[in-house]
Amino acid sequence: MRKISICLLASALILSCAKEKKPIDGLELSGTIKGFKKGTLYIQRIKDDSILVPIDSIKFEGTSEFKTHIDLKHPEMLYLFIDRGVSNSVDNNLPFFAEPGAMTVETTLDYFTADAVIKGSKNQELYDQYKVMMSRLIDKNLELIQMGLIAKKDNNLTRLDSIQKEQDENLKRRYLITTNFIVNNSNYEIAPYIALAEIPDVSLKYLDTIDKSMSAKISKTKYGKKLRTYAEERRKLGE
Template sequence: MKFSLLSLMAVLLLVGCQKKESDKNLHITGHVKGLMKGTLYIQKIVDTSLVAIDTIKIDGNSEFSSDFDIDSPQMFYLFLDRGVTNSLDNNLPFFVEPGNIRIETELDRFLSGAKITGSKNNEKFEEFKKVKSRFTDQNLELMEQKLNAYRFNNNAKLIDSLERMQDANLKRLYLYTTNFAINNKDLEVAPYLALAEIPNIHLKYLDTIQKSMTPKVAKSFYGKKLIEFYKERQSAEQKQP
């Protein structure tokens, strides 16, 4: 009888633990290769500030896990506190959605070495970032050429030409972002990119993006934010003389 009672308690405890795990709809696991001691923070933006929603102490075992309830796919950040610097290189953005998400990265290449699986939105976010980096690199090259033009000969004609090239590069980036959002209208990353990357684009492009969203995306966290932001900008521009 004693053995049966203990067995029953063990089964009930196991069931209770399983039920507890199932209460959360987002399960994040990860590994930071080379990290033996430190602190990881999982963060998200609340209003306009990054807020830690979980703190994970690493002491010998660089595996970590964290569970959340989320109403809608959204952007999270994995911040590594090295105890030395709060560089942006220590903050890894990743798009979460309900399900199981895995983060594999390295201490020495926390951003560049990161591989994230389990999120369709994050796959598209990474795809966007790769193309955006090419626009960014081109803009940096043009900026360097413009600085040299100022420094060495103050060539006004060359400077004007370089500035026009910068403007054209920015316009191409904005159009690429718009098309990317429209082509991914069934994912929550679409309104996120509109809000985060091109909030000051011509209103007609924001209108096109918001109208292209599927009903599910329009009801999401970023979908609602985009619709609200569009209405605010529309109202403000209508009041302008």
């Protein structure tokens, strides 16, 4: 009798563990926006390649925490938009690469995008790495623009020419670094997304390299298909 009881208990534990490990259907998104206690948080996606449309909304009334479930079948870039009500800010839209499963977003109202820490998505992790790399090149370009304005004010044509060459080199580095990043991460959905969103005007040579590097799995995804179509159109135009 004791052996039967032990077996029944073991079976119950196994079934319990199996239930706990059941994959999450869709996206379970939760988090905190410190300081945001009155307003609405919208979750948006891009429709028709240009329009942001809401797919969910969460009312904040006295609490800074939120939790929701999104019907998400495949990894996709989504956007968190906060409606602050009476106050206005340009810092209202936070892109994040969503994946089916559990994800968390921790940020603040004052620095909605800059303070954001997003966990639970490998694609988002890679996207964060990419943004860090690009920030150095963006800072360099801003520095060169400022230097160019000064040279223009001083009518220093020689200096302007030198600055322009530096800007061209900085742009080439951006294309090269981005291409290498995409090729090295071609097994993730973020790869074709970055190609389309960050360097659509890259040379056909680099675009061919990117397109051919995509794994069979990624080529069949939303952004993989768009990249393939875009690359084919560029090849037809020969540019």
